[in-house]
Amino acid sequence: MDSRNFFRRKGSASKIKIHLNRNKSDEIEPLSLSLKDNLNKLKTTFEHCEDLVYRKVSSKKSNVDFLLVYFGEMIEKNTLNNNILKYLIHDIDGFSKRKSYEYSKFIKASLPVSNIEEVTDYNSIIGPLLSGDIILFTEDCYCALIIPAKTSDERSIAPSATERTIRGPQDAFVENINKNIHLIRKRIQDPNLAVEFFTLGHSTNTNIALLYIKGIAKNDIINKIRLKISTIDSSSILASAQLEQLIESHKWSLFPQTLATDRPDKLSRSLLEGRAVIIVNGTPFALIAPVTFAMFFNSSDDYFERTIVTSTIRIVRYICFISSIFLPALYLAMTSYHPGMLPTPLALYITGARVGLPFPSLVELVFMQFTTEVLIEASVRLPKAIGQTVGIVGGLVIGQSVVQAGLVNPLIVIVVSLTALATFILPVYTFALSTRILRAIMIIAAATFGLYGIVIAGLFILIHMSSIESFGIRYLEDFSPYSLSKLKDTLIKAPHQYINRAPEYLNEKNNDEV
Amino acid sequence: MDNTSKLKSISMLSIVIHSMIGLRLLTLPRDLVSLAGNDAWISVLISGLVSLIIGYSYYWLGLKYRGLNLSQIAEAVFGKFIGKIILSIFVVYITLAIGLSIRAFSDSIQFFLLDTTPSFFIIISMIIACTYCLINGIKTISILMDILLPVILFSIILLVSFSTTNMDRANLLPVLHTGIMPVLGAYVESIHPFLGLGVMAYVMPHFSEFKDTKKWIFIGILIVTFIYIAIVMMCIMVFGSKETEHLIYPTIILSKSIQFEVQLFERAESFFISSWIPITFSTMLLFYYSSVLNLKALFNTNKHNFIVYLHIPVLLLIALYPKNIVNVYEYLKIPTYLAAGFSIISISMPVISILKSKKKKNNCI
Amino acid sequence: MKKQGFIKVLLFLTTPVFILILVTGCWDYVEIESRGYVLGIAIDKANPSPSKDEYLSKRDMDLMELMEGRQKYAYTIQIPIIPRGLIKPYGGATGGGEATQKRTWDLTVLGHSFFEANREFSTKLDYPPFYEHLKVIVISEEVAREGITESLDMMLRDHEVRRRTRLFVSPQSAKSVLEVVPNIDDYASLYLEKLPHNVHKTSRMSHITDLGQLSQNIHSQVDFGLPRIIATDTEIKSAGTAIFKEGKMVGWLGELDTYHxxxxxxxxxxxxxxxxxxxxxxxxxxxxxxxxxxxxxxxxxxxxxxxxxxxxxxxxxxxxxxxxxxxxxxxxxxxxxxxxxxxxxxxxxxxxxxxxxxxxxxxxxxxxxxxxxxxxxxxxxxxxxxxxxxxxxxxxxxxxxxxxxxxxxx
Structure with missing residues (x-):
């Protein structure tokens, strides 16, 4: 089945429904037989839309009048000229043989354009018109035709900028939802791959697609997601990030409960594991749900490299995650609370570095942490050319001169920069962001209670992580309850033949057996 | 909230282990060695075997009264009135045990980590952490236990294996020279941490396939027995029994006396001290949980959160009441005695239940 | 809705706690450089016999009559002198400072017990003595002969002092051992700590003996030996054993006897x-x-x-x-x-x-x-x-x- 077909039918249907809801008029408003009436009506509806084109043409051979209405920039000019106007004006013959109410059916059969729809209701033409279709009215006919002719002048498929791989496929999602679905369908040629469309946002009318594989994904989970999406009542959805916030259940949590990615291979893998993918028109980032904690440590490259290497890198990532949260706090606790826990030469060394510095370690640490945050933010936002300058300014000027000025202990510079590096090793940016906040919490805890504070704050975070769930799946499902099969693609990555099965907790079949 | 989430049978393993390894791990070697000398480890072995029986009796009760927890079973077995009395004994035992353990914990934290920090803050932070977890339900608790278990086991194994470098096996000699009586005397003391197993009887109704938990209960008890034996034996082998008697926290001192020539591992005890906070936390959490269920059954109420909050002032009061560390250990004897009652009651439950059902059968005939 | 109720209660409970903590908190926060790291302790008799006056002149020992009767012990603590800017990351001179510079401060105080002396140190040090890095305790023969338990009880009781602290007995004044500046190390204490590791090379040296073992021996009431330490100006030698019977030193074992x-x-x-x-x-x-x-x-x-x-x-x-x-x-x-x-x-x-x-x-x-x-x-x-x-x-x-x-x- 062609995805476009699928999309057209369902999409327009739901669109009309929502459109009707918005106008609060449930009754059907029939179209007028006269072109003039229809034209006037449209002109009142779209009063200030100067980009709306009303074009009157008439068939040369049969002398029938047509009215074409469309937004000029949104349609494909070729389709309009070659497939619609040419046929209407020159080629179609035989109107005289037919009754006027049969015209629209006749045109529908004659035009070389697919998926033409016939409507009689005035309200149902507004949605398609807005989304870039051409509406064709015919004199003396109570039916209007919706002719799909959306332009497709969008950027072409390019490699992912946020998640680069070395051996993986070099294509990434674009803004267009159809292209994105196409990228997935290319990979999973399975009739069980279900695509459900929704239209959300009163003003934006954003197309959203929910993808999952029937028979693999658990029905409960899909129902939960479907329910969440369909109950959204929001006026605008411009990007997947907004949808993410609308559908997740723990809004105040630091941990993301869906995973945004623009890599079709990653999305396909998630689909095959039994997860659902939500694609939002207008954003290259699709959402994976439900997610578990361990997924944020998987990079696409993991699946293209050798097992032992990958497993080692995975473990390095976990260590980095832990150290990016705990390292500055541990430094503070160890030096200011429990210097007895450091080996004697190290304790004396740090003391030597600290002697004569004016500020307490806490102030130094907070200052350096703040500086790093500023540098990171600056280098992310700035254009590439200036971004490098920021790195030099930050690394050399601040790092070096702050130490030389005798303001900050060089060890703090080491700790803070190591922490920042450890944060960058995490493959998912959203997740890396939350470690920054966690780190700040840890520093406060360490400053007040030392090692005890760190452990207690760590426990709080752990409790929080165990309590949150993503669409019925616990965040830490990968680690609890214990199961050896879960370890195959979490802490380590087993060779491919061992991990091609979907995880138990996501698998519909497994659930049935029990 | 609790009713919707079911646990897998393997989750029983971590709950069983956590319920039994707690604060007592720090002081148990001293208590046992002062009673039984070199042979303290034998009494731990006996306790382990006895707790297998206790574990089985809980399992049996759980099978018989599917969907009920221990406090509800107690009511079902003993009837409404006696059941309530027994429940109130449970309540007193468990709340006292939690409150005093928190106090003992905060004292030792003050001793080893934070000298001058008021114990109030240590106590309240622990209680709030427990409360936060309890509000989120049994599934959260179970996940937390599963995550903490490897950390705890790893640190204990590390401690034991590091200590082997300066142990002297001959310290265990002579075996049973003073006869079996001191060993049995120490057994009464050593069974106490094993009674934490009772928590298992409170989480029983949450398992989807309770039958399969039998294996995990037994494995859990065996692991705990092994850990306690290893720690007690290590203390004796490293310090000798005479020295162990003199140490207030033999297990911490054990970690402090680990010796390496490599500088990196010089301070192995810092790792152990910090890992022992979650050890205490997990046990306290599980006791807290069972205490909440007890009170719910006692007052016939379903207000989970209200009962949880009710505990905060009570526990604070109990924890802040003792004046000094000696006081704490004196008061801790009260729950020890109550624990004996608790264990007798819980072992007698299956017996009474069997007698009852037989009676019914006879009546039918 | 249960969640919201919880958040309310949590806020209600934690806000005052957090305010309290932030206002008064950080009770135990002490900067790493404001602790006096005691690396070694030497215990001598307070009134040394006339012949030993050369080691402990009156000038060294501040006589402070704190308690009635005679002072029993002279406690010396060794604190490293850490020069300002020991580490200069870019282009600064690293290394152990100048060779002529004094590397440690050996501070002597008299007292009946170590704890009393410990408080007395605080009158002379601008930061409190910190014993978690204590490496070595040297006891003079005279103190040892009177009984070792009395002077060491606090070390066993205090949680800061490690059980791995090495013990030595010196026939000279103990302070003179700590005052040695070893040629290849900065501090005599650290040098002394590493010296016993050579038991793998020679058996004329006594066991690696630390506080923990001493405590074990005393508590299980067995006799024991402690390593002997002899010092000259720049050299330290550890060989031979001091023999203790019921907690009191009774004599020396020579190197060969130690070996056997x-x-x-x-x-x-x-x-x-x-x-x-x-x-x-x-x-x-x-x-x-x-x-x-x-x-x-x-x-x-x-x-x-x-x-x-x-x-x-x-x-x-x-x-x-x-x-x-x-x-x-x-x-x-x-x-x-x-x-x-x-x-x-x-x-x-x-x-x-x-x-x-x-x-x-x-x-x-x-x-x-x-x-x-x-x-x-x-x-x-x-x-x-x-x-x-x-x-x-x-x-x-x-x-x-x-x-x-x-x-x-x-």
Whole structure:
């Protein structure tokens, strides 16, 4: 089945429904037989839309009048000229043989354009018109035709900028939802791959697609997601990030409960594991749900490299995650609370570095942490050319001169920069962001209670992580309850033949057996 | 909230282990060695075997009264009135045990980590952490236990294996020279941490396939027995029994006396001290949980959160009441005695239940 | 809705707590440089005999009459002097500062107990003494002879002091040992801490003895030995043993006696054995100890207790002082070396045991522990008059020595 077909039918249907809801008029408003009436009506509806084109043409051979209405920039000019106007004006013959109410059916059969729809209701033409279709009215006919002719002048498929791989496929999602679905369908040629469309946002009318594989994904989970999406009542959805916030259940949590990615291979893998993918028109980032904690440590490259290497890198990532949260706090606790826990030469060394510095370690640490945050933010936002300058300014000027000025202990510079590096090793940016906040919490805890504070704050975070769930799946499902099969693609990555099965907790079949 | 989430049978393993390894791990070697000398480890072995029986009796009760927890079973077995009395004994035992353990914990934290920090803050932070977890339900608790278990086991194994470098096996000699009586005397003391197993009887109704938990209960008890034996034996082998008697926290001192020539591992005890906070936390959490269920059954109420909050002032009061560390250990004897009652009651439950059902059968005939 | 209720309660509970913490918090926060790291402690008598005045002049020891009666001990703590800007990351001079600069501050205070002295240190130091990095305690002979437990009790009780702190006994003033500036290390304390690791090289050095072991020995009421330390201006030597009986020092064991004593205690971890060559006169052969295992078992026959010292050892010939000598490279001659070594060693051990039995009567060989373990019922009978029995014990030494190879040359 062609995805476009699928999309057209369902999409327009739901669109009309929502459109009707918005106008609060449930009754059907029939179209007028006269072109003039229809034209006037449209002109009142779209009063200030100067980009709306009303074009009157008439068939040369049969002398029938047509009215074409469309937004000029949104349609494909070729389709309009070659497939619609040419046929209407020159080629179609035989109107005289037919009754006027049969015209629209006749045109529908004659035009070389697919998926033409016939409507009689005035309200149902507004949605398609807005989304870039051409509406064709015919004199003396109570039916209007919706002719799909959306332009497709969008950027072409390019490699992912946020998640680069070395051996993986070099294509990434674009803004267009159809292209994105196409990228997935290319990979999973399975009739069980279900695509459900929704239209959300009163003003934006954003197309959203929910993808999952029937028979693999658990029905409960899909129902939960479907329910969440369909109950959204929001006026605008411009990007997947907004949808993410609308559908997740723990809004105040630091941990993301869906995973945004623009890599079709990653999305396909998630689909095959039994997860659902939500694609939002207008954003290259699709959402994976439900997610578990361990997924944020998987990079696409993991699946293209050798097992032992990958497993080692995975473990390095976990260590980095832990150290990016705990390292500055541990430094503070160890030096200011429990210097007895450091080996004697190290304790004396740090003391030597600290002697004569004016500020307490806490102030130094907070200052350096703040500086790093500023540098990171600056280098992310700035254009590439200036971004490098920021790195030099930050690394050399601040790092070096702050130490030389005798303001900050060089060890703090080491700790803070190591922490920042450890944060960058995490493959998912959203997740890396939350470690920054966690780190700040840890520093406060360490400053007040030392090692005890760190452990207690760590426990709080752990409790929080165990309590949150993503669409019925616990965040830490990968680690609890214990199961050896879960370890195959979490802490380590087993060779491919061992991990091609979907995880138990996501698998519909497994659930049935029990 | 609790009713919707079911646990897998393997989750029983971590709950069983956590319920039994707690604060007592720090002081148990001293208590046992002062009673039984070199042979303290034998009494731990006996306790382990006895707790297998206790574990089985809980399992049996759980099978018989599917969907009920221990406090509800107690009511079902003993009837409404006696059941309530027994429940109130449970309540007193468990709340006292939690409150005093928190106090003992905060004292030792003050001793080893934070000298001058008021114990109030240590106590309240622990209680709030427990409360936060309890509000989120049994599934959260179970996940937390599963995550903490490897950390705890790893640190204990590390401690034991590091200590082997300066142990002297001959310290265990002579075996049973003073006869079996001191060993049995120490057994009464050593069974106490094993009674934490009772928590298992409170989480029983949450398992989807309770039958399969039998294996995990037994494995859990065996692991705990092994850990306690290893720690007690290590203390004796490293310090000798005479020295162990003199140490207030033999297990911490054990970690402090680990010796390496490599500088990196010089301070192995810092790792152990910090890992022992979650050890205490997990046990306290599980006791807290069972205490909440007890009170719910006692007052016939379903207000989970209200009962949880009710505990905060009570526990604070109990924890802040003792004046000094000696006081704490004196008061801790009260729950020890109550624990004996608790264990007798819980072992007698299956017996009474069997007698009852037989009676019914006879009546039918 | 349950969640929201919880958040309310949580906020209600935690807000005051957090405010309190932030207003008054950080009770134990002390910057790393504002602690006085005590690396070593020396314990001397407060009023040294006139001959020792050179080590501890009146000037060194601030006489502060705090309690009635005479001050008992002079406690010296060693604190490292850490120069400002020890680490200059870019282009600054690193390394241990200037050679002439004084590296430690050895501060002496008088007192009855260490804790009293400890508080007294606070009057002279601008930051509190911090004992978690205490590496070594040196005790002078005079203090040791009066009893070691009294002066060390606080060290065992305090949680800051580690049980791995090394203990030494010095025939000189203990302070003079700490004051040595070793040529290859900055602090005498750290040097002293690492020195006992050489027990793998020589057995003339006593065991690695730390506070924990001392506490064990005192609590299980056995006699023990502590390593002897001797110092000159720039050098420190640790060899020989101070013998303690019931917590009081009774005398010294020389280096060879220490060596033999370690064989009995199964404490030999390395070292050498020097024998006369069985093949030629006036020729020495040096054997290196590879492995050794000694067991002490009581043998009780008709109320007569004999200590059976049985052992096994393997050795290597490492040096023969006549290079021209050509030995037969066969197992027989190796056996002959073994026999000679066995005789030498057994004689030495017997002699040492006899010496200790006669002169000190201190059971540093832990014969009582052996009897306690392997003949507990006999021990119950004799434990009350053990010190009468100990000097009369007969000893049977049997150490099997195998010489395995002769190095690279025949």
């Amino acid at each position: 004593g370690k064989w009995v205690r199964d404490g030999v971890e390395g070292g050498i054995l020097l024998i006369e060559s069985p093949f030629a006169k006036d020729e020495l052969v040096c054997l290196q100890i590879n492995t050794s295992k000694v067991n002490v078992r009581p043998d009780i026959k008709d109320d007569r207790i004999t200590m059976n010292i049985k052992g096994k050892s393997t050795m290597t010939v490492v040096e023969v002082n006549n290079i021209m000598q050509d030995y037969a490279f066969d197992s027989e001659s190796l056996d002959i070396f073994g026999q000679a070594a066995k005789k030498k060693l057994e004689d030495g051990i017997k002699e040492t045991i006899k010496y200790v039995q006669e002169n000190y009567g201190a059971d540093v060989f832990h014969f009582n522990v052996a009897i306690q373990r392997y003949a507990p019922s006999t021990w119950d009978k004799i434990k009350d008059n053990w010190y009468e029995i100990f000097p009369t014990l007969s000893v049977d030494v049997n150490i099997d020595i195998k010489v395995l190879d002769t190095g690279l040359v025949k």
